[in-house]
């Protein structure tokens with residue numbers, strides 16, 4: 001605590017410049033590090049769970065859109081969902097947007113771009129980030145989804161005082177959030193493949209990850225086939 005107080009004091013006096021550069025989680029090993037095979041199995045398992053979670057989240061979001069765009073009283077719809085249909089007499093609450101205007105909320109997704117268009121759109125992201133060993137990582141940056149590796153990358157740039165590179169990374173973060181996630185993934189995967197999954201010089205790998213995970217190649221089922229979503 002004493003150290004923190006001193007740092008704050010110096011910062012207030014402008015003796016030093018203090019800036020937040022991400023939080024690093026620390027873990028304590030409770031048993032011996034598993035062997036490579038076990039680590040691989042754990043990584044596979046975690047990857048499967050994450051894909052499953054992603055699918056569930058998208059399905060939930062679709063349910064919300066169906067709810068918001070349904071042609072009926074929203075309160076009645078909700079009450080029905082929770083098994084309490086009688087809570088809204090005659091199925092009309094008289095207060096929700098449907099009861100008041102009989103108009104549904106409209107979601108106008110932008111027209112879908114094709115792969116060739118997306119290839120051009122991802123260029124700034126690829127220019128700002130030299131990571132090529134993880135297409136999902138690049139997709140998340142384009143979509144504005146943070147990850148521990150992204151925090152590490154930004155922190156490493158702060159440490160090396162690469163202000164412009166850090167700014168570039170922040171500029172592209174979330175820049176393609178309206179595009180199709182699967183198609184973006186596909187384009188980034190191709191870009192990674194074109195580079196043989198080799199990162200640009202000087203790209204700091206997620207060096208807190210176990211080595212076996214860094215060497216891992218994406219499993220063949222890396223992308224969720226569209227039909228399953």
Ligand SMILES: [Zn+2]
Nearest residue numbers: 073093096099
């Ligand atoms: Zn209503």
